[in-house]
Amino acid sequence: MLKLDEIQMRLLKEVADLHKVPEGAYNIRSNGESAGRVSTENIEIVPREDGQGLTVRIKPGTKNQSVHIPVVMTKTGLKEIVYNDFYIGEDADVIIVAGCGIDNCGSQDSEHDGIHRFFVGKNAKVKYVEKHYGSGTGSGKRILNPGTEVYQEEGSTVEMEMVQIKGVDDTNRTTTAELAAGAKLVVRERLMTHGDQKALSTYVVNLNGEGASADVVSRSVARDDSYQKFDAKLVGNAACSGHTECDSIIMDRGKILAVPALEANDLDAALVHEAAIGKIAGDQIIKLMTLGLTEAEAEEQIINGFLK
Structure with missing residues (x-):
């Protein structure tokens, strides 16, 4: 594994909770190059044939194992697109940790x-964690555009x-998902802009x-002049159940647009959406201020609790 500097290690900690080289299978990408890659007996990580990403294959029945594939960038002006494919075998139960951190100190x-x-096999279970983080004092932007496609076979989660x-x-x-019978998708999005x-x-x-289910929930905070959508x-194409929810706090001059949509194409498709956007309640701030917090500290406490 290539030696990473202090900034790169800080980014790894932020996006993948890594303080050192992880146990198990991993691929660490730094400034457009592989900084280290390890496969295990049950999890194989190899470059794609086109050289633009990775193929990760997890054997059927693999239990209690993890894959880490974080990306860190510290060079200003660097732009890249990477394609990673994951094949999760039947009855596997694994954790996949991704995420990207960009530190941009340039223009x-x-x-x-x-x-x-x-591609999730029958009755397999996958927990996927994706964290994004930006830092740096430069005027150049930190831009992240993740695309996720999920194809779930029967009984998978x-x-x-x-x-x-x-x-x-x-x-x-952008996230798209295709769920077969009995498949379950749970999404928890947490987002703050400033x-x-x-x-x-x-x-x-x-x-x-039949029996497929989805629960997509987003919690977000828009501060200053930021914008969120x-x-x-x-889309219910069978006897299924689905729930989507957007719960947002708006502050300062922020703007938030929530567009929930339901499409039922089956008599027994049960679909629900909820959306709520509002400011922090004044009585919440006052209550915390009586405990000795400043107004700014009270706001931060409320936001931190909301985004947990």
Whole structure:
């Protein structure tokens, strides 16, 4: 594994909770190159034939193992697009940790676009964690555009934790999913924007098999002059159940647009959407201030609790 500097290690900690080389299978990408790659007996990581990403194959029946594939960027002006495919075998139960951190101290924009495709076998379980983080004192933007495609076979379960709390100037997140009979998808998105940042989140989930279910929930905070759009569509093509929810706090001059959509193409498709956007309640701030906090500290406590 290549030696990473202090900034790169800090980014790894932010996006993948890594303080050292992880146990198990991993691929660490730094400034457009592989900084280290390890496969295991049950998890194989190899370059794609076109050289533009990775293929990760997890053997059927693999249990209690993890894959880490974080990306860190510290060079200003660097732009890349990477395609990663994951094949999760039947009855496997694994954790996949991705995420990207960009530290841009220059005047040029830095951008990472990651396209991930998941092919989840029958009765397999996957927890996928994707964290995005930006830092640096430069005027160049930190841009992240993740695309995620999920294809779930019968009885499979996918839990997705999508987090972006700090420092990303522009992001356009698109997620699509195709669920077979009895498949379950759970998405928990947490997002905060500030300054003049922009964040777009688009989800399209097709519930194609009997008993398929989806629960897509986004919690977000828009501060300063930032803008957010949450666009979630559930399509019920069978006897299924689906729920989508956007719960947002707006502050300062921020703007938030929530666009929930439901499409039922089967008599027994049960679909629900909820959306709520509002400011922090004054009585919440006052209550915390009586405990000795300043108004700014009270706001931070409320936001931190909301985004947990």
